[in-house]
Amino acid sequence: MTQGINLNNFFSDYIKRESIFKDKKILQSNYDPETIIHRDNEIKQLADILAPCLKNEKPSNLFVYGKTGTGKTCVIKHIITEIEKISLQNSLNLKFIYLNCKLKRTADTEYRVIAQICRALGKEIPITGLPTEEVYNTFHSILESEHRNVILVLDEIDELVKKIGDDILYNLTRINTELKNSQLVLIGISNNIMFVDTLDPRVKSSLSEEELLFNSYNALQLQDILKKRALFALRDNNIDSGVIEKCAAYAAREHGDARRAIELLRVSAELADRANSGKILLSHLDEAQDKIEKERVIEITKSQPRQHQLVLFSILSLCPNNEKNIFTGEAYELYMKLCSKINLRPLTQRRVSDVISELDMLGVVNAKVISKGRYGRTREINLNLSKELLQETRKLLESSLDIKTSSLSNL
């Protein structure tokens, strides 16, 4: 037992060591800052629009759009909490419900969205089996019996409508006209600016009684945001010069995504902390870039169902060095072989085609439909992952699917 580290020493050192963080949660993505900068206009407008609910009047439905990380969700959640505080003080029966419609198997169908709403109101709804109509009725009766005013925030609403159509929005707006004792206010959030125009005119007019656009942050604004957060989250003087600036620049390049900028800073800090460097250096920032991307892909990969994992594994195996494009047919062929190897009932090519486009939407692969002229039409699939990450993901899938690499060579 002469080898190995001395855990006792390690832990006592660890405790003695001063962390870079003062209050880490301020840099975490679910943190709701007390004051939001560079969004005064939006906050003011939103407050104006929503304020009537404090007098028991119905605020207008609202449609909010802007790119990811422009503070839409953040501002809305912020205002929500403020209003909730006041409504509590004045014992108004006001309830906010926030749903992200992009969440797979949670809020991505009409049934699931309404079911989630009911659950948020304290009523358990089974995952399947009930008629959707029935769930609407439950929702309706909860509202009527409790005299509640509900403000429903549907985030990434464009994804939902793209998938299942705008009936759900029509139904939701219609519910309001049938309510006697309660009100339902809809707030739709979308990353896609053109989204409203694709809606049925009836839905459009009632959903976007008010509209609010969030512009992207520029690099300077991002810097302000980062500095402010860093001030509360980190100990003094432990950020190397230029780090904040570069961090903001990276994020500004990605259409001014503040969430990304903050995440970048947090992960950099974590890395610096772990390396016991005492200061966040530019090198940590670069490292953090990779780490974030890596974790994103790994996280998505892990959470996929088996079938999706195997499809992804096939794709990864076909271009191990990330140098060539592959086509649906090739991927499917390998997928079929792998299915029989690991004893999994294969899906049809029709389905796999959809699976591939789902993987594309998740951003793990790029799949573009192209025509190869005489040689047909197909999806051109490629990966924009680093070699290293690609290998890592492949290994992960290999063990999770229990595929023996040795058995692959003779395919």
Place this chain on the structure above:
DNA sequence: CGAGATTCATGTGAAGTATACCTTTAGGCTTAA
């Protein structure tokens, strides 16, 4: 040589099926009066 027809590989929409889950209902059993 060039316009229009053909071709290929698979995208894509619609309708059907399997599965897992739900409520309702009817029958059978128990129990208390």
Place this chain on the structure above:
DNA sequence: AAGCCTAAAGGTATACTTCACATGAATCTCGTA
């Protein structure tokens, strides 16, 4: 007779399959200069 349990019947949402048709540019075909 009332109450309770159970199992069958009848219904739904979702993931997937089956079927059939749509796509669109490279290639082929054939009339024409």
